[in-house]
Amino acid sequence: MKQKIQWEVKVSINAPVEQVWDVTQDLSLIPVYHPEVEKIEFLSDQTNRAEGVEYKCIIPEGKPRSGSCVEKVVENDKYKKTTTLAVEDTWGLSEMLKNYTTDLIFEKIDDTTTTLHFQGYYEPIGFKNKILNILILRRVMKKRGKVVLIGIKDLIEKKLD
DSSP states (O other), X not given: OOOOEEEEEEEEESSOHHXXXXXXXXXXXXXXXXXXXXXXXXXXXXXXXXXXXXXXXXXXXXXXXXXXXXXXXXXXXXXXXXXXXXXXXXXXXXXXXEEEEEEEEEEEEETTEEEEEEEEEXXXXXXXXXXXXXXXXXXXXXXXHHHHHHHHHHHHHHHHX
């Protein structure tokens, strides 16, 4: 059963759904559109998303949240949705938030426009983290999600120019 949605952002991209899908499926492009990620380690020896594929995002020293996180693709429905589970991290988020899952949902508007939805699901662990989530975490996660979507949009629309 899906957990309660904690945050959601969306962006309209001037590109066909197939192109948006292709960019988001290529794990090697994450550092291009995610401003904090410096590189990706391919833990499953695959460079594209597929169910069961795990990868590690490396955030370099000097960034506010340097460290790493391991993510696993748990669902990948072509041109519709990709679901990723945060498996572990160096920041302690996995100790604060249970089953942190994100969905990228692809909505074809027409042949040249796609709306990309980014949604986060998790359950705060303990009373303190529930309060922290209400006061801070949801907004921080939503803001970071929006930055990632804008990065994807910019990458795709610049490729079209």
